[in-house]
Amino acid sequence: MIIGIAKKELVDAWRDGRFRLGAVLVLVLLVVAGLLARQQVARETAERDAATALERKNWVEQGNKNSHSAGHYGVNVFKPSSPLAVFDRGIEPFVGTTVFLEAHRQNQTAFLPAQDATAMRRFGELSAALALQVLVPLLVVLLAFGSLAGERESGTLRQTLSLGVAPRSIVLGKALGIGAAIALLLAPAAAVLALLLSRSAPAAEGTWTRAGWLAAVYAAYIAVIVAGSVAVSASTRTARSALTILLAMWALNCIVAPRLASDVVHGQLPMPKLAEFEVEMQKDVMEGLDGHDARSKQIEDFTQKTLAEHGKTSVDQLPFNFQGLVMLESERMAGVVFDHHFGKLWDRIQEQDRAVAWAGFAAPMLALRSASMAFAGTDFGHHRRFARAAEEHRREFVRLLNEDLMNNARPGDHGYAAGRALWEALPEFRHEVASAAEAWRDARPSLIVLAAWLVASLAFLGWSATRLRAVIL
Amino acid sequence: MERDAASGGDSVKSFTLELRLFFAERATWVLLVLFAVVLVYGLANGAAAGRTARDSAELVEKDTFQWATQVRDALERQALDPRQVAGRPTSALLPPAPMPALAVGQADLLPAHEQVSLWRLEKPSEGRSELENPSRLLAGRFDLAFVLVWLLPLFLLAAAYDLCAGDREAGTLRMVLAQGVSPRVWIARRAFARGAPVLLIAVLSVLVAGQIGGAEGVGARTGFAVLIVIAYGAFWLALAALVNGYARSAAAAATALGSIWVLFVLVVPTLLNVVVESLHPSPSRAELVAEARAAAAVAEKRGQELVSSFYRDHPELAPVGMQGDMMSRMLAVQDEVGRAMDPVKQRFESAILAQQEVVDRWRFASPAIAMHEALTDLAGTGYWRHRAFRVQVETFKDQLHAYYSPKFHKRAPLTKADLPNFPKFEFIEESSAAWRSRVLAGLAGIVALAIAAAVVAAARLSPRKLAA
Numbered sequence: 048m049i050i051g052i053a054k055k056e057l058v059d060a061w062r063d064g065r066f067r068l069g070a071v072l073v074l075v076l077l078v079v080a081g082l083l084a085r086q087q088v089a090r091e092t093a094e095r096d097a098a099t100a101l102e103r104k105n106w107v108e109q110g111n112k113n114s115h116s117a118g119h120y121g122v123n124v125f126k127p128s129s130p131l132a133v134f135d136r137g138i139e140p141f142v143g144t145t146v147f148l149e150a151h152r153q154n155q156t157a158f159l160p161a162q163d164a165t166a167m168r169r170f171g172e173l174s175a176a177l178a179l180q181v182l183v184p185l186l187v188v189l190l191a192f193g194s195l196a197g198e199r200e201s202g203t204l205r206q207t208l209s210l211g212v213a214p215r216s217i218v219l220g221k222a223l224g225i226g227a228a229i230a231l232l233l234a235p236a237a238a239v240l241a242l243l244l245s246r247s248a249p250a251a252e253g254t255w256t257r258a259g260w261l262a263a264v265y266a267a268y269i270a271v272i273v274a275g276s277v278a279v280s281a282s283t284r285t286a287r288s289a290l291t292i293l294l295a296m297w298a299l300n301c302i303v304a305p306r307l308a309s310d311v312v313h314g315q316l317p318m319p320k321l322a323e324f325e326v327e328m329q330k331d332v333m334e335g336l337d338g339h340d341a342r343s344k345q346i347e348d349f350t351q352k353t354l355a356e357h358g359k360t361s362v363d364q365l366p367f368n369f370q371g372l373v374m375l376e377s378e379r380m381a382g383v384v385f386d387h388h389f390g391k392l393w394d395r396i397q398e399q400d401r402a403v404a405w406a407g408f409a410a411p412m413l414a415l416r417s418a419s420m421a422f423a424g425t426d427f428g429h430h431r432r433f434a435r436a437a438e439e440h441r442r443e444f445v446r447l448l449n450e451d452l453m454n455n456a457r458p459g460d461h462g463y464a465a466g467r468a469l470w471e472a473l474p475e476f477r478h479e480v481a482s483a484a485e486a487w488r489d490a491r492p493s494l495i496v497l498a499a500w501l502v503a504s505l506a507f508l509g510w511s512a513t514r515l516r517a518v519i520l
Numbered sequence: 521m522e523r524d525a526a527s528g529g530d531s532v533k534s535f536t537l538e539l540r541l542f543f544a545e546r547a548t549w550v551l552l553v554l555f556a557v558v559l560v561y562g563l564a565n566g567a568a569a570g571r572t573a574r575d576s577a578e579l580v581e582k583d584t585f586q587w588a589t590q591v592r593d594a595l596e597r598q599a600l601d602p603r604q605v606a607g608r609p610t611s612a613l614l615p616p617a618p619m620p621a622l623a624v625g626q627a628d629l630l631p632a633h634e635q636v637s638l639w640r641l642e643k644p645s646e647g648r649s650e651l652e653n654p655s656r657l658l659a660g661r662f663d664l665a666f667v668l669v670w671l672l673p674l675f676l677l678a679a680a681y682d683l684c685a686g687d688r689e690a691g692t693l694r695m696v697l698a699q700g701v702s703p704r705v706w707i708a709r710r711a712f713a714r715g716a717p718v719l720l721i722a723v724l725s726v727l728v729a730g731q732i733g734g735a736e737g738v739g740a741r742t743g744f745a746v747l748i749v750i751a752y753g754a755f756w757l758a759l760a761a762l763v764n765g766y767a768r769s770a771a772a773a774a775t776a777l778g779s780i781w782v783l784f785v786l787v788v789p790t791l792l793n794v795v796v797e798s799l800h801p802s803p804s805r806a807e808l809v810a811e812a813r814a815a816a817a818v819a820e821k822r823g824q825e826l827v828s829s830f831y832r833d834h835p836e837l838a839p840v841g842m843q844g845d846m847m848s849r850m851l852a853v854q855d856e857v858g859r860a861m862d863p864v865k866q867r868f869e870s871a872i873l874a875q876q877e878v879v880d881r882w883r884f885a886s887p888a889i890a891m892h893e894a895l896t897d898l899a900g901t902g903y904w905r906h907r908a909f910r911v912q913v914e915t916f917k918d919q920l921h922a923y924y925s926p927k928f929h930k931r932a933p934l935t936k937a938d939l940p941n942f943p944k945f946e947f948i949e950e951s952s953a954a955w956r957s958r959v960l961a962g963l964a965g966i967v968a969l970a971i972a973a974a975v976v977a978a979a980r981l982s983p984r985k986l987a988a
Contacts, residue, residue, distance in 0.1 A: 065775065076787070083794060091804075098806035105813045110821070123813070125806045138654035141629075145809055158805040159629070159648075161657065163868055165875045166626055166896060166903060167796060167889070169660050170789035177790070185782060189775055197771075287686075287771045291678075294778055298674055303558075306662040310565055313656060321651045322579050396653045403655065427654060 048216040049223065056224025057231075060190055069186050070232045073178055077236040080175045084133040085243050095125045095144075099475075107471055111464040114451040115374055118150030124440065124476040126156065126433050129424030130247060130254045134240060134261065135176035137425025140168060146434065148441035148476075150448070151378070153385040156434055175240060176419050179233075179265050180412055181301045184272045187229060188293040191276035194221045195515070196289040205517035214515035222277040222508060229269060237262065253483035260422045260487065267497050268415040274504040281511035284519040304410035312402045318395060328388040332381050342380070349376050363458050371453025378445055385438070393431050400427055407496035414496035421490035424480045428489040432481050440476045447473055531709070538713035548679070552717060555675045559725040562667040563621060563732070569661065570620030570733045573627060576649055577616050580633045584611045592939060599933035603847060605942075606924035609635035612916055612945035614909040617900030619741045621732040623665030623892075625901030629657055634913050636945065638851065638924050640858030664729055665895045668749055669888050670785055672722055673756045677777045680714040680760045683707050684986070686770035693986065703981045707761050715757040722749050737952065741898045744959050748898075751966040752891045758973035765980030788886035792879065800874040803867045812861045819856040827852040830929075837929040848929050855925075869910065876903050880958075884965040894962035897955055904958070908950055919943045 060066050106122050126144045143156025161168050171177055195218070198204040207217060244258060276293055283289040333342050340348075350362065353372065362369035400417060407414025420426035448469075456463035487494075542548050587608065594600055614632040617625075632649045660666065684707055687693040697703060723746050730742030760777060767773035819826060827849045831838035839845075883890040896902030920943045927934065980986075 065779075069779070072787075079794075083798075090801075094804035095806050098804065098810040101807070101810035101814055105810065105817055109817065123806075123809050138658050141654035141657040145806055158809075160802075160805075161629055163802040163805070163872060165793070165796060165872065165879050166892070167789055167793035167879055169626075170793065170889075170892070171786065173790035173794050181786060182782065185778070189779075193771065287769075287774070290771050290774050294774065295678075298671075302670055302674075303662075305659040306666060309653070309656040309659040310662045313653065318651045318653060320576075321648065322576070324651060392651065396655075399653050400655055430654070 048212060049220045052212075052217060052220025053223035053227060056194065056221050057227050060225065060228035063190075066186070066190055066228070069189065073182050073186060074232060074236055076173065076178045076182065077175050077233075078239050080173045080178060081133060081236075081240050081243050084136065084174060085247060088128050088130075088133050089247070091128060095127065098123075098125055103475060106473075107467060109470060111466040113456070113463055114448040114465040114469060115150065115371075117465065117470065118445050118448045121147055121149030122444070122476075123147050124437050124478075126430075127478055127480070129429065129480045130244065130251055131257055131261070131423040132425050133243060133247065134174070134258075135419050135423035135425055136172055136174055137420035137423055138427060138430065139425050140164070140172065142427075142430045146437045148437060148444065150374075150445050151381060153381075153389060153438055153441070156430075156437075175236070176416075176423070179269075180415060180419070183229065183233070183269060184301060184412075185297055186232075187225065187269065187272045188276055188290075188297050190225050190228060191221075191273065192280055192290040192293050193286040194225065194277055195281040196283045197280075197286040199517065199519070200285055204515075208515070208517050215509070215512040218277060218281055218508060218512035218515060221280075222273055225277065226270065226273045229273065251480045253480075253486075256483035257422045257424065257486055260483070260490070261419060264415060264418045264422070264490075264494070264497060267501050268411060271411055271497070271500045271504040274508040278504070278507045278511040281508075281515055282519075300410045300412045304406070304413055305416065308403045308406040308410070308413050309399070312399050312406070316395060316399050316402060318399075319392065324388065324392065328384060331384040331388070335380070336384055336387055342377070345380065346373060346377065349373070365458065368453050368456040368458055368460070368463075370458075371449050371451075371456065374449040375446060375453065378442065378449065382442060389434075389438075393427075393434075396427050397431070401492050404492045404496065407493060408499065411497065411500045414493040414500070418490040418493035418497065421486050421493070422483075424486065426489060429481060429486075432485075433478055436478045437476065440474075444473050531705075534706075535709050535713055538710050539717075542679070542714050542717070548717075551675060551678055552721065555671075555718060556721050558667050558671055559664070559721060562662055562664040563725055563728060565661060566621040566624060566663040566665075566729065567732045569624045569627065569663065570616065572650065573620060573632060574616045574733065576632065577613055580611050580613050584613070591942075595934065595936045595939060599935045601931065602924060602927035602934050603931070605934055606638045606920075606928055609637035610920060610943070610945065612636050612909075612913045612947075614906070614947055616733070616735070617905070618735040618949075619730060619738050619745075619899045620901065621664060621729040621899075622726070622741075622745060623896045623899035623901055624661040624663045625665070625896035625899055626903065626906055627901040628652055628661065630906045632909075636913060636917050636920055638921060638928065640854040640861075640917075640921075664725060665892065665899070667725075668722060668752070668895065669892045672718070672749070672753065673781055673785070673888075675718050676715055676753055676756045677760060677774075677781065679718050680711050680757055681763075681774045681777050682770040683710050683714075683761055683764040683773075685764045685767040685773040688767075688986075689769040697983055697986060703983055703986050704978050707764065707977075707981055711757045711761050715753060719750060719753040722753065735900075740952065740956075744956075744963065745895065745898050748891060748894050748959070748963050748966065751963060751970055752887055755887050755966060755970035755973060758970050758977055762973050762977035762980060765977055765986070784886040785888045789889050792882055792885060792889065795882070796875045796878045799878055800871050802871045802875075803864070805868075808861075808864055808868075811864060812857060815860040816853065816857045819853045819860070822856075823849045823853050826856055834926075834929075837926050839929075839931070851925065851928060855921075869907075872903075873907070876907075883962065884969060887966050887969050890962045890965050890969075894959050894966075897959055897962075904955070905950065909947060912947060913945070916943065916945045 102123050106120075109117060109120055112120070124146055126142075126146075128139060132139060140161040141159055143158050144160065145158050146156050147154045195204060198207070204217075208214065241258070244254070275296075279292055279296075280286075280289045283292065334340070335342065335345060350369075350373075353365070353369070354360065354362065357365055359365055365372075404414050404417040407417070417426065421428060448465075451465055451469055452463070455465070591600070591605060612634045617627060620627070628650070629652075684693055684696075684703070687696060696706065726745045726749055727742060729745070730738050759780060760773075763773050763776045763780070767776060830852050839848075879889070879893070883893050893902065897904060923941070923943050926932075
């Protein structure tokens, strides 16, 4: 019986001209978004590869110079985009794409793509994710609002019930039918997206696992919307009131919640001010993290300690270039300060993001969006991994340069210059997108929220079936 | 005459009746209270963003003032080497927006101050005024502009989606028409009775926004914002009337209006964005960075030659023996890099200008876009004011360079007498004619769209067509 009702609902949906129109629109948007995003990612990858090659050439051909000067000359590294960014661009337009790696300083990523665009981007970027998060739920609402309330109004529900059909079968059948209509609509889009993904550049490991998770979270989200919508339709007197309630919930979930949640969370967990952040970090670099040992004092202690270790009285007697060792030590000291301040800043951003994901208990779209970005590799967690990897690369490369100075420049030799052999010996920056397991860890709060929604909406659907009445007064 | 007066009185009576009917429903009160709440929240958020911008600006001003005082005090005591003064960057500040509480716009994304120095080859910098969670930039702010552009139509439609579709469904429409009422007047009156309370609260919120942290001349901006809000509201009400001319049931009207809202507010803007960025793609920042360094390497190798040729061209600036020291060589090299890279950098500005021009031309594809552009323009947080700032900063860079560079090469000491001539950045606001013409165009477009919708609705709402 359930299957029969589901089939009827499915046929009804396909016969509905408005649904067909909406379905075609959504399908076209999904495919166009996928194609455009793929083209864009391909272009950006090519540009980044060209820039990376040119930067390597700049670096290798910088000419002979003191190895520490080469540290000041520095190198730019560029953020690779995640293969699944074609599906969900996430925060990528709003984070920097370039980091300048140099001696003494940990720089922030620079050049936000959105800064080179018009305000149209702020309306939301066309992406498959946006279509699935916002438009498909609306389509579900439009399909589902009349499913039971409409039959109740026209009296057909009374007839069906009087035939002895179990209310549970009616309600479940309706939900399954609508779910099947949406699934049939999305299947071709999913196929096109999968094809695009398989034909794009060699996918990083875990890409398909991530894609599988994406499919799962979106399926769960849409199931929540279907179950919730049918349950509302089962519990309201008229189709009109079902529609009003569902549209209001849709607007709250898809339009109001994202902005409201991020503004409220920001109010509760504010970001530090840029000027203060920089001043405090600089202060700690100069005075030490605990604030009672000035840098000069620390360096002085370090000098005495080194001299004592080697049993010498002057740094000129040391068997290596002491200046190089001091550079190494001060990088190490600064590194501790950078880790502390950047760690605090990034923790705060992730705290905010997690709070927004938990706010998904009020609006499931928030949890879905954060899970989607995590699995697509375009959330802040992934950006942080890139920034962290770039910083580790910076430390490694500055360390190698300072060690060269320490070991190869004679004490007091100010004319020392290293050359191409050393520049070529320094490793190139490589960054792989994190494993699917790490993405899963990032997405955990959102997954919990979505699972709770799934259970709750199915329970609501079941409950509405037990209370299904031919007429509600 | 008498009859006209009587019908005038009837109209007022009918209108009051519509209003009373509207307010008799509990849902109306819920709707209005909810709308007032989101407006207040939007206002509060916009005001907070305005305060943050003001605080950042004050910090920059304080810093600039302290440095100026230091330099002045030093010059009181002795002449200074120009290298000591010119080496430190000067802050160029975009003052807080004239009507910040109206719209956050691009202010959370684009920098409102920049450090301008003699050196042309900058490191890639964060290019931001504040630390911001990227997810928040992605979501956008819950400011007044968001409530007015996105939510106002939803509230208006919730109040006025059923102007006569429900009557048609219930069969009462024929009864009404049988009384000889003009359906156009009747529907218009109903739309007005239901839309006016919502619009009135919206207008009040705009008036309040004008009072919060507004700059001089905010009155005119507030006035325009009020007109735009009314025109935008009229468009959605006319659309509701139009849809009601066709819809067979209240639910059908709601479905159609909801879909149109999604189309105008969500779909068309994202599509326009795609068109704009495909027509005029921005060049690659990554390549710019790498190319600038390649150019620097070339210039570096020619360092001595560059400075020598500079001194040949400007013998008056050359030191004795025509041998530039390291600093002047560095300056010559950087100038050369600047000259090589300026056209490349210019490509970014022209790409985004071209994009914005397409947006301006096509903004009437959706009144939501036109409305959003107009509100951010009025607030002073949109594209144009930020562009004006960037253009003026570029000019200032040239000024600063023209002033300090010769002194730098000559090592001519700076004295107290030079103090008033030090280049200072002062942002010149756009002429009010400039923003007025843009906003007026936007207003005219929205009004035209509203009239078009109203005309089509009026044609449909003839007694004959309605009864059919």
